[in-house]
Amino acid sequence: MHDTIPVAEIMIEDVVTVSPDATATEAATLLRDERVSSVVVVRDGEPVGIVTEGDFVAHLCDRTDLGRLEVRELMSTPLTTIESTASIVDAVELCRSADVEHLPVVSSDDTDDTADLSGIVTTIELSYYVPQLAHRAAESRERPPRRQVRTDTLYERDDWEFEYRGEDETTVSVGDVARFAKTISEDDVEAFAEVTGDTNRVHLDAAYAAETRFGERIVHGVLANGLISAALARLPGLTIYLSQESSFRAPLSIGEHATAVCEIAEDLGRAKYRIETTVTDGDGTVVLEGDAVVLVDDLPPMAAREGDATPAR
Structure with missing residues (x-):
């Protein structure tokens, strides 16, 4: 039952990170060498952004100097994160509403306002539990008029x-x-x-x-x-x-x-x-x-x- 499974149970704990002043080439090299689809941008231990394969593709179409840019110029921000105690159902809904495929997982520290990076969960991990995530249509459909039709059932019961x-x-x-x-x-x-x-x-x-x-x-x-x-x-x-x-x-x-x-x-x-x-x-x-x-x-x-x-x- 997915609303009882916390994100912490399925997240990837070994998160690949990069600093905001790293170059795009350094970030891309991490993606290649670590065989991941995103790197989380961290400043002073706190996640502040993310760079994905899609970000590189989008910027590559518009820039000739991509390799020399700093990651801070490429990263997606503000960063959408999820608490480690949230359920995977919450993660699915957040991916849908924010239209993202990568969710850094954070754990809040009660002593201050910082959120420590604990892991990352993507639609790939979530799809193991919620396979229809890849098929879900974002737009609502217009409902056709209600109509009762003959059914190919042998019988019906009054309480159905x-x-x-x-x-x-x-x-x-x-x-x-x-x-x-x-x-x-x-x-x-x-x-x-x-x-x-x-x-x-x-x-x-x-x-x-x-x-x-x-x-x-x-x-x-x-x-x-x-x-x-x-x-x-x-x-x-x-x-x-x-x-x-x-x-x-x-x-x-x-x-x-x-x-x-x-x-x-x-x-x-x-x-x-x-x-x-x-x-x-x-x-x-x-x-x-x-x-x-x-x-x-x-x-x-x-x-x-x-x-x-x-x-x-």
């Missing part, structure tokens, strides 16, 4: 909720959204454990779970992920899973009303689509997010005929 937003109820297209929600009960968790064999006590034993970092029993992560499959089943056509990348950002408590949201983000051609997937709890906290790739086939002839005779739900 689902909806589909799309321009055309017979096909899928970029921007369409499917949602599925249900309360995950204790019976659900116990049945999942029995069927799969995943009898980890953190899901089944209240006394045991109380002594873990979660403080209570939690839903299996893969069970929460199954809600995404349920939402995808409510897209028009026959939806076939090809792949799924998921990052578990927070625990899901038993008894929570969980909602899976699947938004078609990219048409990959040949009836394949990349879909951004999210599961939230009853308070709207994101417990899981990721990307899926699906193949959407036409419905079998029998299902298509039944659809013509059955009112849309």
